Amino acid sequence: MKNLVSSILFSFLVIAAFSGLARSDGSSWPYADETQQQRxxxxxxxxxxxxxxxxxxxxxxxPAGIYEGHKVKGIGEWIMNRGKIPVAEYKEYSEDFNPVNYDPDKWVRLAKNAGMKYIVITSKHHDGFALFDSKVTDWDVVDSTPYGKDLLKPLAEACRKHGIKLGFYYSQAQDWCHTGGSAMRVPAKGGWDNPKAEKIDKFTAAHSGHWDPAQLGSMDEYIKNIAAPQVREILTNYGDIAVLWWDTPRDMNKERADMLQPIISLQPGIITNDRLGGGYPGDLKTPEQYIPATGLDYDWEACMTMNDTWGFKSYDHNWKSAKTLIRNLVDITSKGGNYLLNVGPTSKGEIPQESVERLKKIGKWMSVNSRSIYETTASPFAKLSWGRCTKKTYINGADLYLHIFDWPEDGKLILPGLKNKVQQAYLLENMKKVKTDSFADGVKIELPSQPLDEIDTVVVLKVAGELEIEKVLPSANAQGEIVLGAMMANIHNPGYGSQAKTETVNGKQNIGFWTDARSWIEWPFKVEKEAEFSVKSDVALIDEASEITIEIDDKKYQAKLSSTGSYSNFKTVDLIDKITLKPGEHRLKIRPVRGKWSPVNFRNATLKSLRILSK
Structure with a gap:
């Protein structure tokens, strides 16, 4: 049992922090008056x-995803919730949590060699278990496991040793083991513990005599007596902390957030995300398990797994390839974001070998190409059909890093819209120069016959002057058709669920794996002259019918797609008979009709000019 005096002292210090750090206007956001330069x-x-x-x-x-001999659906760290495991029973798992093979120095070196610059670890997840020696609960690694040692201290030391920034994830609202935590305040369902049952942690039991019985299970009391003191602990006891990563702001109103927000001032300059709740935006947005099709208008970080789970699951073998992970990193960077890539260690303290192998392959690529990732900013171009671009700008010029995913068969790469003079062009891997030729529509680059790296070969263009780039969008060809190919589509996928993506069928690109009706696609395009157009598409599907909505600007149409017999047998279908479009930029969007959708492969969308209405 933790010392009761220590617990009371922590509560007193938290209250003192609130009164000392809250602003006079009622805001407790420490960066509320920050200038743009300071930010x-x-x-x-x-x-x-x-x-x-x-x-x-x-x-x-x-448990690693298995409860009572059965595989529990969902992500590994949610097994208590998804399996409705009673608190007392779940806590027994701590007796087998004994990470004797934990080597934090090895973990940090693995991250560093992969090219990672910071680490964020779950100091406490939704099950309420702390990886540190908490003074406000016994439900932590020191008091509840045979290991009996703080796991965060040696990790903090290793990060300092190797120059890696350290961040802590903290689940401030959801807590399935401490009374009052969100999701434990609801009466039992499906075998889940009743929050007023006696199966509560020792700290709560010790204090229950001081609380109004009607407040037992109050989330306000939980924030005050568990979450706030623990946040103070992780921001006080481990040296410099660069990031505080909140999660799932369930039931977090402003009053509850205001009990936590001032504490971050204990770490001046710390960065927080957007998941605290209570109306606080944080410093960065956190798209989970997906990459925004066109990036975001705010600092953002895509957090993603290597397989399908965050916490370790013994039977999850659906690993993404190193190629996918590297291209994700490049794609995210080209859109101005950060990539927070997950590993889920075992109960013995080992990062799965599959994760280690992939991180080493990423590190091999980064050892050659990290210059095209670090300190770069988003691509200045519209979507590039052959890959991605990152950039560094200077007073008198810029470096453009061209990440080539699809090597041109004829060895000639077109960079559309670039008006600047190219001073130098070379392959980043071996510094070998390549020839360039500027023309009206951009720059043509002559490449070797084969890529140096099949995953991503990087070409560097050093250009003079302030960047001058004409936005090049698909427009009418000589036949009066605007052809919107699969590679030029912006694919919008949900965070969880299947992910629509481009693939090659019969030697041609199409958008496939579109099994989730929440996914949708769009193409920006340009019309030179006012005209009437028809819209068609080449599609392939097996099921008898699938319905879609087609949107162009503010106009909406619906179409039914009939079976073509297979996903490789493409047929041309009419989507819109006639639509009038004025000169300028437009967007065509295709969305599934919920409940009337079956998977469809889309090769393209083609707008054909029927009649010119203006000269």
């Missing part, structure tokens, strides 16, 4: 890094 200085290291490691680790790695 830039605070965010600079994070914006330059682009690549970090997420670590989901806890007691859930013991």
């Amino acid at each position: 830039n200085q605070r965010m600079d290291w994070w914006r330059d890094a682009h690549f970090g490691m997420f670590i989901h680790w806890g007691v859930y790695s013991v």
Whole structure:
């Protein structure tokens, strides 16, 4: 049992912090009066890094996805919730959480060699289990496991040793083991513990006599007596902390957030995300398990897994390839974001070998190409059909890093819209120069017959002057058709669920794997002269029918697609008989009709001019 005096002292200090740090206008956001210059200085290291490691680790790695001999659906760290495991029973797993093979120095070196610049680890996840020696609960690694040692201290030391920034994830609202935590305040359902049952942690039991019985289970009391003191602990006991990563702001109103927000001032300059709740925006947005099709208008970080789970699951073998992970990093960087890539260690303290192998392959690519990732900013071009672009700008010029995913068969790469003079062009891997030729529509680059790296070969263009780039969008060809190919589509996928993506069928690109009706696609395009157009598409599907909505600007149409017999047998179908479009930029969007959707492969959308209405 923790010392009761220590608990009371922590509560007193938290209250003192609230009164001392809250602003006179009622806001407790420490950066509310920050200038743009001050924000830039605070965010600079994070914006330059682009690549970090997420670590989901806890007691859930013991059952590893299996409860009572059955595989529990969902992500590994949610097994207690998804399996409706009673608190007392779940806590017994801690007896087998014994990470004797934990080597934090090895973990940090693995991250560093992969090219990662920071680490964010789950100090406490939704099951309420702390990886540190908490003074406010016994439900932590020191008091509840045979290991009996703080796991965060040696990790903090290793990060300092190797120059890696350290961040802590903290689940401030959801807590399935401490009374009052969100999701435990609802009466039992499906075998889930009743929050007023006696199966509560020792700290709550010790204090229950001081609380109004009607408030037992109050989330306000939980925030005050568990979450706030623990946040103070992780921001006080481990040296410099660069990031505080909140999660799932369930039931978090402003009053509850205001009990937590001032504490972050204990770490001046710390960066927080957008998941605290209570109306606080944080410093960065956090798209989960997807990459925004066109990036975001705010600092953002895509957090993603290597397989399908965050916490370790013994039977999840659906690993993404190193090729996919590297291209994700490049794609995210080209859109101005950061990539927080997850590993889920075992209960013995080992990062799965599949993760290690992929991180080493990423590190091999980064050892050659990291210059095209670190300290770069988003692409200045519209979507490039052959790959991605990152850039560094200077007073008198810029470096453009061309990431070539699809090597041109004729060895000639077109960079559309670039008006600047190219001073020098070379392959980043071997510094070998390549020839360039400027023409009206951009720059043509002559490449070797084969790529140096099949995953991503990088070409560097050093250009003079302030960047001058004409936005080049698909427009009418000589036949009066605007052909919107699969590679030029912006694919919008949900965070969880299947991911529509481009693939090659019969030697041609199409958008496939479109099994989730929440996914949708869009193409920007340009009309030179006012005209009437028809819209058609080449599609392939097996099911008898699928319905879609076609949107062009503010006009909506619906179409039914009939079976073509197979996903490789493409047929041309009419989507819109006639639509009038004025000169300028437009967007064509295709969305599934919910409940009337079956998977469809889309090769393109083609607008054909029927009649010119203006000269």
